[in-house]
Amino acid sequence: MESVFVYRNPEPAPPGDGTLAGLRVAVQPNISVTGWPTEAGSRALERYRAVEDATLIRRLRTAGAHLCGSTRMSEFGFGLEGSRAGESVALTEADAELVLDLMGECRAAGLRAGVCAYKPSYGLISRLGLIGLIPSMESCGILSGSVDVIRRLLAVMAGPDGLDFSLPEEPVPDFSPGACRAAAVIGVLAEARDSLPETERRAFDSVLGEIESAGFALRELSLPEYALFPLVHGIVGSVEASSSAGRYDSVRYGVRAPGAGNWNDMYLESRREAFGLVVKSYLLQGAFFQFKRYGAYEDACRIRARLLLGMDRLLGQADLLVLPAPGAAPSAGRLGEVLASFDPSMFANVTGQPVLCLPADEQGGAGFQLAGARRGDARVLEAGERLLNLRGRE
Amino acid sequence: MEFEAVIGLEIHVELNCATKMFCDCPNRPGDEPNRNTCPTCLWLPGAAPRLGRAALEKAALISLGLGGELQPRSAFDQKVYYYPDLPKGYQLSQAHLPLSRGGGIEIEDGRGGRKTLRIHHIHMEEDVARLVHDTEGRTPVGLVDFNRAGAPLVEIVTEPDFRSPFEAMEFLKALRTRVRYVGASDCSMDNGTMRVDANISIRPRGSTELNTKVEVKNMNSVRHVGDAIAFEIARQRATVEAGEAVVLHTRLWDPDRKATFPMRGKFEGPCVPDPSVPVIELSPEWIARMRARLPEMPDARAARIAAAYEFSGEEARFLCAEAEVAEYFEALVREGVAARMALHWMATQLLPALRERKVDPGRSPVGPGRLAALLGLLARGEVNPGAAREVLLRMFDSDEAPGSIVNAGALQQESDAEHLAALVDQVLSYHPAAVRDIRRGQGRAIGFLIGQIMKASGGRANPRVVRELLHQRLSSGDGPG
Incomplete structure (x- = not known):
């Protein structure tokens, strides 16, 4: 079987006593590490090596982490086809792995590998050096067996970056346990629960029981527009992707189709070869909305703003929300199937809120998502750690 | 039928900031090709744009200097088109929420009156790379110079208020003066720091309809803008008079042939908001500070x-x-x-x-x-x-x-009347014919005599004293004659 890693760092772990000293961190090759092959799983970036460290990589190095290598990924991190994300942690080849979360990939990979997955608040971690596809929705996710490791990595990577102005200039929140008021009330989103088939709903209800017996109060909440999250993601995300991927023209890097008579044909033929079926379909979907249904794109942007407000309202009524985990992503399939498998996780990419996804446990406890308010990462991690510890004791 | 032209201008002005718009590379497009580049202006994967303060300030000064109203919220969009001068596939430009709206310039309309030509809006955008067409042996090659990629620009978009090439030229001259006053650009059409596109249509005089327009580019002087507009008006008139329809397209001005020629269209789509450049929010205090900086x-x-x-x-x-x-x-x-x-x-x-x-x-x-x-x-x-x-x-x-x-240089003025009188007498004696002409009432010869005296003095004689002496001599009846 192919190795989980596409590149292993030949250098030994750095000496030193930084806060992350001794911690092995694997990354996916859409995160820039100077000199490493950085092909983002796409032939469109064939032969590309990063020319500078991503800001988060620079911070991990400074804190003494050992960047152990990069792992096999899906094309541009979109979906999980061809991805081995999470396995480096499951196989204890790394203590943590960084995986971009575009529509829930990091969380789905965690569920698949049986490890914790964290999607931080949007705007908390610099995107400089991340080769993204959906700039307004993706953030750098963290996979680890330990919530504490996630918390320590987050503390190092988060915070304003003079090189990425899209980050708000707000001070880094304190992520340490006990730094914020612990969650007391956890909301259950009725629409998310009701959308589950019978067996999955039973499994989810037992998760709710677990949460209640851990001392949290449950409160049923409603967001009637919940079903619009995938729709908004599908339109806004694909338009951004289509625009973002415009730069892959096979001139400086990437697979170049031979024999074209002029630059225009060279672009067309190279791009035809460069992208896989799922990504190509997604880019075409984006181009369709941008060029043929621009009104629908504008509507989706407006609905997105309304969904953000709706989610804020819910998080005024509960400290956190519990939602079912996304189902298994198909390892291969058509775009529609890929997108459908991420329906339950897309909400957080649309809103930018933080989510901790706990995997199913060996005793039959189902996986689930714990979501907080934007920049309320500390509370999510604290509650998630409490629940994880209880599971471990059973 | 009598026609009138309806003309609007789109003027790109390259700001004279020290650095590019979204990175810290020197803003010196003329340097050795591809010297002033970084991952951001090459748009390598993972690059992040960082809007520079100087570009924003200079763009704001231009807006205020042209009477525009700075908007409290403006934002960058992605203007998608595919061309080798733009390898990231979109240009960062403010399509939906421009920096400034309104404004205008009052010009003399050439008929003794004054006319205000209104500005629709002013927005910021980045410049694209420069394409150089060359040959390697006998193979034509296209080279890309990224020194200009990401250079800071503002685009000034006018209302279609212009009716003649003259108005367009007067407007451009006045605009250039104002932009130079605020110190934001040298606005040279010659070296490309000011580039003008004209949108031209014609209609029967007195009508208020807006007909199909044609965009004309590639004029590298104010005079060429006037010539190109005049040519295009005449071309459209001939088209309409021949019973044909004016077709929406873009034409290039050829200064050598003094004519416009159609250019191949480039694919361009609608703009989507850019998620990487934060929305620009201008406080009333900031706007007041900029206004105070206006000369x-x-x-x-x-x-x-x-x-x-x-x-x-x-x-x-x-x-x-x-x-x-x-x-x-x-x-x-x-x-x-x-x-x-x-x-x-x-x-x-x-x-x-x-x-x-x-x-x-x-x-x-x-x-x-x-x-x-x-x-x-x-x-x-x-x-x-x-x-x-x-x-x-x-x-x-x-x-x-x-x-x-x-x-x-011994250039002191000689005003000594005695000294000059000798010179005057000498010159009069050399030119009896001129003296005769003057006495017959032909005053023009006096200028000739003054010139001769000045020459004889080595240019130093005080012309006032010379004139007085001449009058004395010629009216007293003395001297040769």
């Missing part, structure tokens, strides 16, 4: 100068067309030179000499202090006007004070 603008300055020195509007506008010229003039006056003398000497001597030497007035080797010293000598009668002109020319090549140049 006295040309119209206000011309009005003040006209009132203070009793100049005509035309004279004052001449002085204020360039900030450096107006500053030079005001410095001369501060040095004690009479205003009219300052105006006269700048208009007839200094500025033509600077133009000839291709030197900006702000960098004149003869500064206001030295010119004032020279004009002081003239005012006190120590040199005559001809010698002063000669001294001024020598001052361009010498750091010496005008007084020393006068002494070294």
Whole structure:
């Protein structure tokens, strides 16, 4: 079987006593590490090596982490086809792995590998050096067996970056346990629960029981527009992707189709070869909305703003929300199937809120998502750690 | 049928910031190709744009200087098109929420009236790379120079208020003056820091409809803009008169053939908001700070100068067309030179000499202090006007004070009547015919005689004294004749 890693760092772990000293961190090759092959799983970036460290990589190095290598990924991190994300942690080849979360990939990979997955608040971690596809929705996710490791990595990577102005200039929140008021009330989103088939709903209800017996109060909440999250993601995300991927023209890097008579044909033929079926379909979907249904794109942007407000309202009524985990992503399939498998996780990419996804446990406890308010990462991690510890004791 | 033209302009102005719009690379497009580049302006994977403060400030100053209203919220969009000069596939531009709305410039309409030409909006955008077409052996190659990629631009989009090439040219001249006043760009069409596209349509005179327009590009001087618009109006008129329809497309001006030719269209789609550049929020305090930084603008300055020195509007506008010229003039006056003398000497001597030497007035080797010293000598009668002109020319090549140049060149004015009388008599004796003409009432010959006397004095004679002596001699009946 192919190795989980596409590149292993030949250098030994750095000496030193930084806060992350001794911690092995694997990354996916859409995160820039100077000199490493950085092909983002796409032939469109064939032969590309990063020319500078991503800001988060620079911070991990400074804190003494050992960047152990990069792992096999899906094309541009979109979906999980061809991805081995999470396995480096499951196989204890790394203590943590960084995986971009575009529509829930990091969380789905965690569920698949049986490890914790964290999607931080949007705007908390610099995107400089991340080769993204959906700039307004993706953030750098963290996979680890330990919530504490996630918390320590987050503390190092988060915070304003003079090189990425899209980050708000707000001070880094304190992520340490006990730094914020612990969650007391956890909301259950009725629409998310009701959308589950019978067996999955039973499994989810037992998760709710677990949460209640851990001392949290449950409160049923409603967001009637919940079903619009995938729709908004599908339109806004694909338009951004289509625009973002415009730069892959096979001139400086990437697979170049031979024999074209002029630059225009060279672009067309190279791009035809460069992208896989799922990504190509997604880019075409984006181009369709941008060029043929621009009104629908504008509507989706407006609905997105309304969904953000709706989610804020819910998080005024509960400290956190519990939602079912996304189902298994198909390892291969058509775009529609890929997108459908991420329906339950897309909400957080649309809103930018933080989510901790706990995997199913060996005793039959189902996986689930714990979501907080934007920049309320500390509370999510604290509650998630409490629940994880209880599971471990059973 | 009588037609009228409906013309709107889109003017790109390249800001003279030290760095590019979204990175810290030097904003020097003319350097050795691809020297001023980084991952951001090459748009390598993972690059992040960082809007520079200077670009925002200069764009805001231009907006205020043109009477625009800075918007509290503006944002960048991705203008998608695929072309080798734009390898990231979209240009960052403000399509939906521009930096500034409104504004305009009042011009003389060429028929004795004044007309305000309105500005629709002003937005910021990044420049794209420059394509160089070359050959390697016999193979044509396209080279891309990224020095210009990401250079800061503003685009000024007017209302379709223009009816003639003349109005467009007057507007551009006035616009250039204002942008130079705020110090944001040198606005040279020659070297591409100001680029003008004109949208032109025609309609029956008196109609209010807007017909299909044609965009004309590639004019590299204000005069070419006028010529291209005039050509395009005539072409459209001929098209309509031949019973054909005007087709929406873009044409390039060919200055050699003095004609426009259709260019191949490039694929361009609607803009989507860019998620990487934060929304620009301008507070009323910030806008007030920018307004305070705005210098006295040309119209206000011309009005003040006209009132203070009793100049005509035309004279004052001449002085204020360039900030450096107006500053030079005001410095001369501060040095004690009479205003009219300052105006006269700048208009007839200094500025033509600077133009000839291709030197900006702000960098004149003869500064206001030295010119004032020279004009002081003239005012006190120590040199005559001809010698002063000669001294001024020598001052361009010498750091010496005008007084020393006068002494070294023996250019002091000769006003001694006894000395000059001898010269006058000598010249009169050489030109009996001229003397005869004058006595017969042909006054023109007097100028000839003065010229001869000045020449004989080596240019140093005081022309006033010479004239008096001549009158004496010619009216007394003395002398040859």
